[in-house]
Amino acid sequence: MAKNNELFIRADELEDRGELKAAFRLFLAGAKAGDISCQLNLGNYYDDAKGIRRNRKAALYWYRRAYRRGDALLQITLESCCETKESQNEPFRGLSGP
Numbered sequence: 001m002a003k004n005n006e007l008f009i010r011a012d013e014l015e016d017r018g019e020l021k022a023a024f025r026l027f028l029a030g031a032k033a034g035d036i037s038c039q040l041n042l043g044n045y046y047d048d049a050k051g052i053r054r055n056r057k058a059a060l061y062w063y064r065r066a067y068r069r070g071d072a073l074l075q076i077t078l079e080s081c082c083e084t085k086e087s088q089n090e091p092f093r094g095l096s097g098p
Helices: 001-016 020-032 036-048 058-067 074-087
Strands: none
Touching: 001 020, 001 036, 020 036, 036 058
């Protein structure tokens, strides 16, 4: 788990310097390794189109993974995403919880 934390810290530093693509790659590596903070940040990258193309489906995938691993505050994010999507006549399915 310490390696995941290192990935998060390095990714966060890269993001602060504006190196979004490099930060994205490190957040992705940490997210795949199970780091909740990296999963949340990766969801934000996809959701906000930070240095990459917006991909709401991928954002929800990573938000759900973080939520299922214990980030209860993500329920608010998931509900917000659902409301936004429903307002666009594209409702999400299967977001009832972990």
